[in-house]
Amino acid sequence: MNLTPLTRRRLASFRANKRGFWSLRIFIVLLVLSLFAELIANDKPLLLGYDDQVFVPILFHYPETAFGGVLHSEAAYRDPEVKALIEAGRGWMLWPPVPYSYNTIDWQINEPVPSPPSARHWLGTDNVARDVVARIIYGFRLSVLFGLVLTLLSSIVGIGVGAVQGFFGGWVDLIGQRLVEIWAGMPVLFLLIILASLVQTSVFMLLCLLLLFSWMQLVAVVRAEFLRTRNFDYVQASRSLGVSNFDIMRQDVLPNAMVAALTFLPFILTGSITTLTSLDFLGFGLPAGSPSLGELLAQGKSNLQAPWLGLSGFFTLLVMLTLLIFIGEAVRDAFDPRRSVVGVDAP
């Protein structure tokens, strides 16, 4: 890849920030692990041997009849009866480290739920006997992916609106800014609550609702950058070459604005995750049963006698948001021209 010296200097500056670079490594490891959550926490065995045949229940759907049962529905591998059937056929099962999925209800638990941490449930169970570790792993993945998609979509909209306002200026800018100001003046949380109670919430629906309000953060930065750059000589030169406005924006102006936008992205990501969590906490977020950190916090609040719920949720969010903030700071400093003065030519 052909990197300009500026990009190289920024990368070096990012690497030199130990805290940020380590945060990024840890975050990537956590993200990759959570992407393979099905292999870590699942209520189906990874591999299953039965009658000298090998089954992969995690990928394929096997009816109970395959193991000598009577039901035509998928085998419930955690059911003691199914386990007995498999053992009867000289079978074996290889379980993931956490043998529960986010929605697995542990029917065999023999204490009142929410149950405290134990060897069986490392972080205890919630009020319907679901394993907290499994819910955190899936919840982390959902939060981060949701945050990433929302950040991506709101950046696209925000950069687009900011670019048009900044590049054309004048009346376009004046009217656009007023509209953005009015839109930004809405009481966002209340509107989200009202909207979320009107429509059937799904992940996609929630994404759209949050997108309605999250695109405005980048508009100001991108607009300012476009306003500054649009009368630069090299933009004028492109104009006088007859290059179309769209191409000028894309080739000449946008690369400048991308620096400012990139600096903001990690913070938009944390903001998105926080918004999703607070909506879940209030009960207006993801559909019931989804692995959600906000819901875990809400359970912690209503079950104060079970502090492992609230504490688990709190520390997960703490780690996730702290890592993202550290990464964001490192990115911001790497792009800050005043901080990366090393190697600048002598006057």
Place this chain on the structure above:
Amino acid sequence: MSDRILAVSDLSVAFHGKAVVHGVNLHIDRGETLALVGESGSGKSVTALSIPQLLPYSQAGHPTGSIRLDGIEMIDASKATLLKMRGNRVSMIFQEPMTSLNPLHTIERQVGEVLFVHQRLGRDAVRKRTLELLELVGLQRASERLTAFPHELSGGQRQRVMIAMALANEPDLLIADEPTTALDVTVQAQILTLLKDLQARLNMALLLITHDLGIVRKIADRVCVMHDGLIVEEAPTKTLFTAPAHAYTRTLLTAQPKGNPVPAPPDAAPLLQAEGISVHFPIGQGFLKAGRVLKAVDAVSFTVRKGHTTGVVGESGSGKTTLGMALLRLVRSKGRIVFDGEEVHGLSNKALRPYRRRMQVVFQDPYGSLSPRRSVRQIIEQGLRVHEPQFDEAARTSLVDQALEDVGLDPIDKDRYPHEFSGGQRQRIAIARAVILRPDLIILDEPTSALDMSVQAQVIDLLRDLQARYGLSYLFISHDLRVVRALADELIVMKDGVIVEQGQAALIFEQPEQDYTKALLAAAFDQKVVE
């Protein structure tokens, strides 16, 4: 008190361990003017900044040398000593008067601060002395201007305020780092006369740093020529100009833009006719009420003939750049523009595109006119992609190579980025971008102003060469009359948005008719102030 005010011996300056100035020796006596001459990057500014120890010392250092200011060693001097010397015994004037003054404070406060810090005068005394100083530097209506902010003053006035600040404590040594480079020629002449006059009155030593030999000849007693961090020659001004000893000095002296315009048939057909071009900007306009109007360009008419060069000269604010932008249809204007017999005024962007190809532009600042994030190849072929979309990669590459050769660059460099090139090379890239489409007319907006003298001469030779080869017409906008004289067939002199004088260039340079033109010529060629 000795006469030797500054003695620099064996001074070296290094940035990050890399030496940029090697063993410089120089000295100045009371009442003397020493000029330090060299091109950009020669280390003259770094040398000057080390005298009051103003370099960024976290990155820079002096491996060897001593700087004695009136007998006091400045290198490694204590902070208290430095504070006592700076602004008091030694003062500096910088190149850019806009950024050297604090935009948030009034003139009175900025000049007064110097007095307050070093002389501990009372408020009334400070005010009285400030007024005196501003009158000394010839700021008109000084008492009214005390409460003015820097942006309310013109460039020349700001430079006067800077000089007043520098002189506030009657320093022994005044260091002027390119004090007039950012100013118009007539103002340049005024400021230089003022400096010379003040020096004689206050018996100061003056260290003048400049790249402009015209200024040196006018006011310096002795000259040091710097090249690559070394002083290659030191001589009294007269000796230097009559018998330069070092080869580099001779190059500098002969690097003046010279030669004559490419001969063109005087009756060539008109290529561009502008009739009554006006550009008016509304200023202080409210939301609904109509405000005042700034007439940047007002009813300007002229003709550019095929193969001719029309020079447009004038001081900053005379509207010459705006005129160029109006002809390129980059700002809204009134009037008729006829290009090669066809009306182009009022055409839509799309209908204008064929004319865009025939009319190109080269801007003043080679650092600003090339997108820093695109390679040289991408920059140059941009026009081809718009106007010749049917060309494939190979055809474009061969045209880019040829354009680079045309402007004297090596086609191997086409995948590098603009920041890897020097100012002169960047300007060549900008010219390559313009000529690759084989235009009929190139509007050159101060193409040489940001370049060193010797590079200027090369660029002008290149432009003349391209004009002869491709039969180009130029509209050459410049404030530098020496450059215009080397290129222009016709000349337009502009002031405050209107044409003061226009006609054959040779004729105007010989016998200017208008007083304004006379003043411009006198200031440019003799550094003389004509009232």
